[in-house]
Amino acid sequence: MGIKKSALELKRDLNAIAVNLESTAGEISRLAERVKDVDVVAVLHLMNQQYKDADRLRAYVDEIKSGRITRSKAE
Numbered sequence: 277m278g279i280k281k282s283a284l285e286l287k288r289d290l291n292a293i294a295v296n297l298e299s300t301a302g303e304i305s306r307l308a309e310r311v312k313d314v315d316v317v318a319v320l321h322l323m324n325q326q327y328k329d330a331d332r333l334r335a336y337v338d339e340i341k342s343g344r345i346t347r348s349k350a351e
Contacts, residue, residue: 283340283347290337294330301326 281289301323308319339345 281347283345286347287337287340290333290340294333294337297326297330297333301330 304319304323304326308314308316336345
């Protein structure tokens with residue numbers, strides 16, 4: 277069974293996931309502020325990874341917009 281999403285739907289999904297990743301990074305930060313003896317380096321690493329992943333998703337969206345990534349019909 278193939279994915280039957282248009283390029284527009286794919287772009288929307290990728291952008292929504294990127295927003296969710298950034299939101300999660302913000303939540304991690306807020307939670308870490310309330311926890312005693314939190315490993316700040318570990319928290320920053322988690323947040324950094326979330327932001328990097330969001331940036332990668334947005335780069336895919338840019339590739340879709342430019343036509344470098346396209347959707348074809350499932351076989």
